[in-house]
Amino acid sequence: MNNAQVDDYDRKILSLLQADGRLTNNDLSERVNLSSSQCSRRRQRLEEEGLIKGYRALLDRERLGFPLVNVITVTLATHNPDNARRFADLVARLPEVQEAYALTGEMDYILKVVTPDLKSLSEFVSAVLLPHESVQHVKTAIVLQTLKETGALPL
Amino acid sequence: MNNAQVDDYDRKILSLLQADGRLTNNDLSERVNLSSSQCSRRRQRLEEEGLIKGYRALLDRERLGFPLVNVITVTLATHNPDNARRFADLVARLPEVQEAYALTGEMDYILKVVTPDLKSLSEFVSAVLLPHESVQHVKTAIVLQTLKETGALPL
DNA sequence: GAAGAAATGCATGAATAATGCGCAGGTTGA
């Protein structure tokens, strides 16, 4: 499928942009010892080939009104493709769900959900998740401390 | 502490940059109906005030060699500040840990860990996590499907 | 209502991104 080659220069560029997506081509060139035009071309290629999927601004969650991070595990009522699809559709429509994964093991899904307070968390669970036809069981844990949140790949 | 005011324009700018951190000031201006210079100034202000904490390139995890995402829950041996600090230090030093949170409830910590394969996952758990003096118990689940991974705040 | 402060858009200069071009090095096929 993909035969894009990633050499050490590419890898270094990816690593740098992963950490700071607004580095200029000149910044990159100083750090990888290529010209800025070569860095521009490589970055473009990495974007076009999809190795760089996009750029995101990282926002201050707490100051924007979301002090609470919650890890919610969900068990489905039944494990058929319809239910799975219904749940996936549900999750896609909920902006407070930042991440959602289907897992091996005892929990079917795990969600990372941000809320302004406990009240809205409670509401989210009891008014949105639990009443949904695909959901059987929900377990909620609140994040006490964030040790790491970079989401960075270990290139 | 912070008395930065965030009006509707700011909020819209934040939302747009959260989705695409490389939008030009001109792009922003078209979408929020302010001039590009005002968008530039507001973006600068939002950055300086820390509401925009930075920018990140999003990379293709699978094509860069990390097809496996793992959710690992960890219980500490004892719950004292030394142990918690030791564990935090450990996590900070492990590049394959993308996210790590201390939680309420039965699991002390939850980690999101990327690995190239099951073998390296197994190695990570048995050679890195479990032998650590602070760690008592480790439970691993593998992500079968990613429903959502935007990490976006619901502004 | 007046004065001062803050926000705004236009115009402009500075900074950055992208691209043309010639060159160097590597690969392929005869």
Next chain:
DNA sequence: TCAACCTGCGCATTATTCATGCATTTCTTC
């Protein structure tokens, strides 16, 4: 082995974007 072709490279240039000065408008305070 050699010539032709391809790819990657940096320099120089062009195109685009960012940041800022300035005059004006809008908002706030007394």
